[in-house]
Amino acid sequence: xxxxxxxxxxxxxxxxxxxxxxxxxxxxxxxxxxxxxxxxxxxxxxxxxxxxxxxxxxxxxxxxxxxxxxxxxxxxxxxxxxxxxxxxxxxxxxxxxxxxxxxxxxxxxxxxxxxxxxxxxxxxxxxxxxxxxxxxxxxxxxxxxxxxxxxxxxxxxxxxxxxxxxxxxxxxxxxxxxxxxxxxxxxxxxxxxxxxxxxxxxxxxxxxxxxxxxxxxxxxxxxxxxxxxxx
Numbered sequence: 001x002x003x004x005x006x007x008x009x010x011x012x013x014x015x016x017x018x019x020x021x022x023x024x025x026x027x028x029x030x031x032x033x034x035x036x037x038x039x040x041x042x043x044x045x046x047x048x049x050x051x052x053x054x055x056x057x058x059x060x061x062x063x064x065x066x067x068x069x070x071x072x073x074x075x076x077x078x079x080x081x082x083x084x085x086x087x088x089x090x091x092x093x094x095x096x097x098x099x100x101x102x103x104x105x106x107x108x109x110x111x112x113x114x115x116x117x118x119x120x121x122x123x124x125x126x127x128x129x130x131x132x133x134x135x136x137x138x139x140x141x142x143x144x145x146x147x148x149x150x151x152x153x154x155x156x157x158x159x160x161x162x163x164x165x166x167x168x169x170x171x172x173x174x175x176x177x178x179x180x181x182x183x184x185x186x187x188x189x190x191x192x193x194x195x196x197x198x199x200x201x202x203x204x205x206x207x208x209x210x211x212x213x214x215x216x217x218x219x220x221x222x223x224x225x226x227x228x229x230x231x
Contacts, residue, residue: 013061020044035162035195073190079197079205086178086202087209094182094206098213101186103221105130125149127225128218129157132189135215139222143229154189161188162195181206186214 020043024036048058080087087094106127113123124145128136133154140150165184174180177200184192185207193211197204 008057008060010061010064013058014064015061016044016047016058017062017065020047033163033167035159035191037191038159038163076190076193076197076204076208079201080208083202083205087206090178094178094210095213097179097182098186098210099217101183101210102130102214102217105187106218106221121145122149124229126153128222129153130187130189131215131218132211135219139219142226143222155191158188158191161192165192166196166199177202178206182210185210189214 017040020040021036023043024039027039028034028036044058047053048055109126109129110123113126118126124143125140125147126149128139128150130136131139131154133151136150136154137147140147161184165188166180169175169180169183174183181196181200181203184196184203188195189211193204193207196207
């Protein structure tokens with residue numbers, strides 16, 4: 001089998017992703033703040049650029065791995081189930097916190113883009129960045145923004161929150177596990193949740209619940225924005 005034939009096989013993208021993630025995990029053992037997804041993505045991008053391999057060649061295998069995201073996300077339901085009683089006990093406070101956090105994320109993104117002189121398209125693309133990519137992209141598309149830009153900003157938001165979120169919360173004096181989980185899930189969606197579930201099952205379960213609620217709340221918060229844009 002020639003090199004070009006092998007590159008055109010989905011196995012290339014799968015193998016490259018697995019090797020890159022394994023290397024990222026080794027680096028993560030040394031520098032715990034460095035999210036493996038950040039290192040893995042960076043490694044793959046640099047390699048494709050250096051070897052002049054088109055993204056479409058890698059994507060054939062990457063799409064196979066993307067199919068596994070669904071079952072992986074469902075797996076977050078296990079710690080959620082274990083801490084269902086605690087979540088139910090604090091349900092009112094959690095819903096209020098997630099709603100305020102989601103609204104703050106939307107407004108702060110709009111203000112930041114406005115202060116920096118960004119266009120309306122960039123502003124609308126950035127506003128839903130704190131929820132999971134599938135939800136953020138659909139919100140962006142319905143608003144008439146740039147879904148591709150929203151996708152990138154959403155991933156960057158998750159990576160930033162996963163790497164620096166807990167440290168920023170510590171600086172602010174937030175040490176309670178429930179509060180940390182809610183804050184990370186609301187601001188850094190699945191990427192942040194995947195990071196802190198390794199450190200604490202309690203924080204991971206609260207973060208996973210907050211991530212789901214934030215997706216619903218954020219979608220509802222954008223309804224008046226959609227009406228205003230399409231009047």
